[in-house]
Amino acid sequence: MARREWSSATNAGRVVGLLFAVLLLLALSGCGERAWNAPHPTREANSNTLFSSFSERPKHLDPARSYAANEYAFIAQIYEPPLQYHFLKRPYQLVPLAAGQVPVPQLIDRAGNPLPADAPADQVAFSDYEIRIKPDMRYQPHPALAKDADGAYRYHRLTEEQLQGVNILADFPETGTREATAEDFIYQIKRLANPRLHSPIASIMGEYIVGFNEFGRELVDAGGNGDFIDLRQYRMAGVTQLDRYRFKVRLRGKYPQFVYWLAMTFFAPMPWEADLFYSQPGMDKRNINLNWYPIGTGPFMLAENNPNLRMVLSRNPNFHGEAYPTEGEPEDGENGMLDDAGKPLPLIDKAVYSLEKEVIPRWNKFLQGYYDTSGVSSDSFDQAVRFGTGGEANLTQEMQERNIQLATAVETSIFYLGFNMADPVIGGDSEENRYLRQAISIAVNFEEYISIFLNGRGVVAHGPLPVGIFGSRQSSDQSPEGINPVVYDMENGRPRRKSLQEARALMAKAGYPNGKSAKTGRPLVLNYESASAGPDSKAQLNWMRKQLNQLGIQLVIRATDYNRFQEKLRKGTGQLFMFGWNADYPDPENFLFLLYGPNGKVEHAGENAVNYDNPEFNALFDRMKNMENSPQRQQIIDRMVDILRHDAPWIWGFYPKSFSLYHDWYGNVKPNLMANNTLKYKRVDPGTRNANQQSWNPPIVWPLNLLLLLLLASTVPAVLVYRRHERSAAR
Numbered sequence: 001m002a003r004r005e006w007s008s009a010t011n012a013g014r015v016v017g018l019l020f021a022v023l024l025l026l027a028l029s030g031c032g033e034r035a036w037n038a039p040h041p042t043r044e045a046n047s048n049t050l051f052s053s054f055s056e057r058p059k060h061l062d063p064a065r066s067y068a069a070n071e072y073a074f075i076a077q078i079y080e081p082p083l084q085y086h087f088l089k090r091p092y093q094l095v096p097l098a099a100g101q102v103p104v105p106q107l108i109d110r111a112g113n114p115l116p117a118d119a120p121a122d123q124v125a126f127s128d129y130e131i132r133i134k135p136d137m138r139y140q141p142h143p144a145l146a147k148d149a150d151g152a153y154r155y156h157r158l159t160e161e162q163l164q165g166v167n168i169l170a171d172f173p174e175t176g177t178r179e180a181t182a183e184d185f186i187y188q189i190k191r192l193a194n195p196r197l198h199s200p201i202a203s204i205m206g207e208y209i210v211g212f213n214e215f216g217r218e219l220v221d222a223g224g225n226g227d228f229i230d231l232r233q234y235r236m237a238g239v240t241q242l243d244r245y246r247f248k249v250r251l252r253g254k255y256p257q258f259v260y261w262l263a264m265t266f267f268a269p270m271p272w273e274a275d276l277f278y279s280q281p282g283m284d285k286r287n288i289n290l291n292w293y294p295i296g297t298g299p300f301m302l303a304e305n306n307p308n309l310r311m312v313l314s315r316n317p318n319f320h321g322e323a324y325p326t327e328g329e330p331e332d333g334e335n336g337m338l339d340d341a342g343k344p345l346p347l348i349d350k351a352v353y354s355l356e357k358e359v360i361p362r363w364n365k366f367l368q369g370y371y372d373t374s375g376v377s378s379d380s381f382d383q384a385v386r387f388g389t390g391g392e393a394n395l396t397q398e399m400q401e402r403n404i405q406l407a408t409a410v411e412t413s414i415f416y417l418g419f420n421m422a423d424p425v426i427g428g429d430s431e432e433n434r435y436l437r438q439a440i441s442i443a444v445n446f447e448e449y450i451s452i453f454l455n456g457r458g459v460v461a462h463g464p465l466p467v468g469i470f471g472s473r474q475s476s477d478q479s480p481e482g483i484n485p486v487v488y489d490m491e492n493g494r495p496r497r498k499s500l501q502e503a504r505a506l507m508a509k510a511g512y513p514n515g516k517s518a519k520t521g522r523p524l525v526l527n528y529e530s531a532s533a534g535p536d537s538k539a540q541l542n543w544m545r546k547q548l549n550q551l552g553i554q555l556v557i558r559a560t561d562y563n564r565f566q567e568k569l570r571k572g573t574g575q576l577f578m579f580g581w582n583a584d585y586p587d588p589e590n591f592l593f594l595l596y597g598p599n600g601k602v603e604h605a606g607e608n609a610v611n612y613d614n615p616e617f618n619a620l621f622d623r624m625k626n627m628e629n630s631p632q633r634q635q636i637i638d639r640m641v642d643i644l645r646h647d648a649p650w651i652w653g654f655y656p657k658s659f660s661l662y663h664d665w666y667g668n669v670k671p672n673l674m675a676n677n678t679l680k681y682k683r684v685d686p687g688t689r690n691a692n693q694q695s696w697n698p699p700i701v702w703p704l705n706l707l708l709l710l711l712l713a714s715t716v717p718a719v720l721v722y723r724r725h726e727r728s729a730a731r
Helices: 002-030 069-075 182-193 202-208 212-221 272-279 330-334 359-367 378-384 397-401 431-443 446-453 500-509 535-549 562-571 589-595 615-624 631-647 686-696 702-730
Strands: 049-054 083-085 094-096 106-108 126-132 239-243 246-252 300-306 310-315 350-355 373-375 385-387 393-395 405-410 413-419 458-460 488-491 494-497 525-530 554-559 576-582 650-662
Touching (some): 182 212, 182 246, 202 212, 378 397, 431 500, 431 535, 431 631, 431 650, 446 458, 446 650, 589 631, 615 631
Parallel strands (some): 049 350
Antiparallel strands (some): 083 094, 106 126, 239 246, 385 393, 413 576
């Protein structure tokens, strides 16, 4: 019996000892080097890695086809076109990237003679752009460039048997590289014309690059919609290789905006070997293609593409090198934006983007420190931002306590309310209809719209040109020349929207006193075309109805899907609608062409969705569009904007304002709304990040501790009862 008593005591001691060990383990875990809920592996978290998220799977990573912001977030870090935008300087300035310098066109007349740079557009038959690329730019390691000991390509004649077991690009064991040449840039331009690829810029390039459309038709005749065709065997008349590092592009007429296109990945080099490699049978069904696996010369390469989980960009070991800018705007030095001046790029080794379809989990992980940067959704806006009495955006106390920083920028975009100028009631160039549009422009209060629906994230527009685009007179100081005098008066140095009484007076001049026709006595009824759906859009549509009701106008909401909405625009059957435009490049032509008569949606299938057609405006646009920026161009733009304000084909709406948050360990943050390749400039401090993650995410162990203490307490009576029972049995 003594042995049994000793055994029971021993078991009880073991239970107590085990529980104590668990408690000690929990306590020690709470003091570890990483938070318990850390979503990233320790090795990555401690490395020079940036962490962010994405919400939508990129569809095209092929630079000939990609034209979406969520795609550019990846491919712009991988591919290198000839030019790029200076990271720091404003207004936006083009600088060399793959090219040695920004090309200056040689203008040529119809007889083949050179013309001066300021020659009038009507004298220019051709513009020649000679582009000299940098030597020693090498492609990332890639199986398409792998060769055997005899110099033959290893993976250019694959059979189905050889593809057995191959599911991702990394399943090819060998990779290779080579130098990018002028021929690769030419090859990519030819890919833009390939009808099989349906490049989104093929139509506009066909207007300018000599021989572009003819080249595309030749590919159709040669079976260009079938299997691989070696584009090197076909000549495009307007694109010529001069030597290994130089090529020339000939354009029809004068088109100075072409240099902006040279800053897009459409014009990045493409090795013919990759085109052949991906075109082999069996590749596409395995998702082994350019839409899934890019190949570039840039600072990063796509190391992991799992769009259902995460995408990873890692440093390209073959990157030729680039240095952080050594100059910028005057305040950049004070703001620390030049602390890395002259350092080799990229500043980080890797960027990990995790899929986050829902807003709340993404926001919470940012607050926990697991994402380095974040946008600000409407749901979390009040938690992050407060507006001061002067309308300035400030961070809340919670954000300040975590040293979170705020970056804002007025986007190079515009949202406007359009009047269909082909409509007999609201459009046309009669004085009465013009008064009607002006009255509605005053009544629709976009200051209120921005406050209610955008959390203040917008700037009311006074014309078609966003802040920062050449020709825009609008600025933060609200100078009189930047104000739309049809809708606003200047009062105490600030713009004040004209009163509803003034708008109603215009309604009377338009023939609709109190919103009723002076001829028939019937109320004015207008149709508003909408492609919106959901509870948020319902509130916005009710708001729009209320704005026009102030003038006695009855607004009929005609909601539909986006395809039907587009059809109404093409046929010109609508009256009012909300639309928007985002700049392809920072030139006034890219906005003013939206109101150019020959671009009318109904007659010409162009981007002039309101079908505005003013002969004086059209003539001025023809003069302005191909001019270099100059005081003379500014003067022409001023007159064009005056015409538009008077005719009021748009209610100018607003320019969106981007708000983004970032932690203090994330450096070199300066919004650049034209550049897409800014990842290489970013800097992180993993040590500070890990320390804050540890501080912000302490483990909540007291429920476990309490449970274990209860378990421990419950064992004591059981042990005592058991021992009494044993003693009693022994007696």
